[in-house]
Amino acid sequence: MASKVIHAIYNDDDILMNAVKAVRNEHYHIDEVYTPFPVHGLDKAMGLAGTRIAITSFMYGVLGLIVAIVMMNFIMIKDWPQDIGGKPSFTYIQNMPAFVPIMFEMTVFFAAHLMVITFYMRSKLWPFKKAENPDPRTTDDHFLMVVDAGHHDYKKMSQFLKDTGAIEISLIENEDDH
């Protein structure tokens, strides 16, 4: 089924924020907003569900901590105990203070890298992927709001979007499903 969407282009993030709020007040449906930089508070204004990446980050951190403990236990205690500076290397706990920096670094390393990879996977980004943004100006200094035209009256809607401060409005008919 062909779907109709309206592309409304803005040139200021404050105007965009107010426009998003106004559009949602009129109960039009916003499909997506493309911005050249992260606009603070836009997710809340659009009514998007909160991100769960913080939870994954915590789990990755715990995983990193466990990996560090198991790794240091294998390397320094089980496999090849070494007497460094006369420090006991018979049990993990006796030598633990020396391993704390490694435990910390591995926690951060796992949390950071796996979180980034999760973010890429969740937003369906990978190398050589074709850009999805409909207008290259959204990578420079313009903001683009995709509003679902549905069965609304196009004239009334475009007038309304103009009033919210859009500088350019176009009706796009997509052949493929959305």
Place this chain on the structure above:
Amino acid sequence: MYTLPNKLKVFAIVFMVVGAIGMISGFLSVPGSTAEVKEMMASHHDGGHDAEASAEDSHGGTHEATAATDSHDSEEAHLEHTLHQLQNRPWSALYIASFFFFMITLGALAFYAIQYAAQAGWSPVLFRVMEGITAYLPVASVILFVLLLLSAFHVNHIFHWMDPELVNPESDHYDKLIAGKSAYLNVPFFLIRAVIFLLGWNLYRWISRKNSIADDTAEDHSYFKKNFKLSAAFLVFFIVTESIMSWDWIMTFDPHWFSTLFGWYVFAGMMVSAITVIAMVTIYLKSQGYLEQVNDSHIHDLAKFMFAFSIFWTYLWFSQFMLIWYADIPEEVTYFVTRIQDYNLPFFGMVAMNFVFPVLLLMNSDYKRVNWFVIMTGIVILAGHYVDVFNMVMPATVGTSWFIGLPEIGSMLFFFGLFVLVVFSALTKAPLVPKRNPFLKESKHFHY
């Protein structure tokens, strides 16, 4: 304008009275002679020593060994030693409590100066709360200085190095290490430094408060600019003097031992306690219907600072510990040996309270906006840092004879009552929100 509720006033005074009773009974129950110590130890040995069990075990072993050789002298020396420790105990407890609340107020002053110097946009609605907390600084300064004077005039012996015998080459007690430091570590210079530091901090607090009040009715931003420049200058003065203060007033309890990051360590504890108190006072005032411009985002920011400074404190605690543990140089490692052997529970318990607790409770972004969550975590953080100060002072002054009893709890209650009384009285003296700070509008609309 905020008016001091009668209930709060009575609450504070009750705390002070109960605390004073505890403190006085602590002073009265100090043994006067070795005979009394012997009696106390005999009646004590049956029970009540659980907390010190591990410490007493190792200590008791050597004690029995010396007793077996039947040298009466060494037992007498041991009793004498315990007597001195017990005599130090109420003084140390008093010193810890007064220093802890002094730390909070000085930390709040530094935080306040940082807000001005950074021209922070989020915090001006909290300025009067911070000014209220720093109103305790003059009171704390006088009390602390009197305590230092009492030590200097040998009313108590919590500062061991002040004993003139130690630097007298003729004496039996001559201590080469302390004598070597005496060019810096002598009583007159110690007191001169204390006067300079306390005057400097109080001067900044007095002028900046005056400018802040004058700014409410001013025509232009000249008072704000004055405070901006003053705060920047104060911060330079503060970070140098705070470091020296922490050596003088805390590190010299162990005069042989030194740590180069001790100033930072005390600073981190100071900042996290101060920010916690700012958050708690703000939430309390808000719950009473004041400070309506303060929103959850302000609390969120304060909680972020609590979280961040807790981690910073842990970082410094561990940095100090690990270097000394790894190098294992006897003169350095003795500091941690006494704390881990004789103060095992408070030493590691405090790390759990100051690190594990805030990290797990305040990690979630949403929890930082839940007011009662911030209060509960704040109570744990403050208790943890109180124990931290306890751990810095007590091992050097009372050694193994420590116990958390009447003098410790009494001093804490007394200074808590005094702190609440002074801070909340000061809050009534000016409108709770500044009127025309240039960043006020931004602060009122602050939103994350």
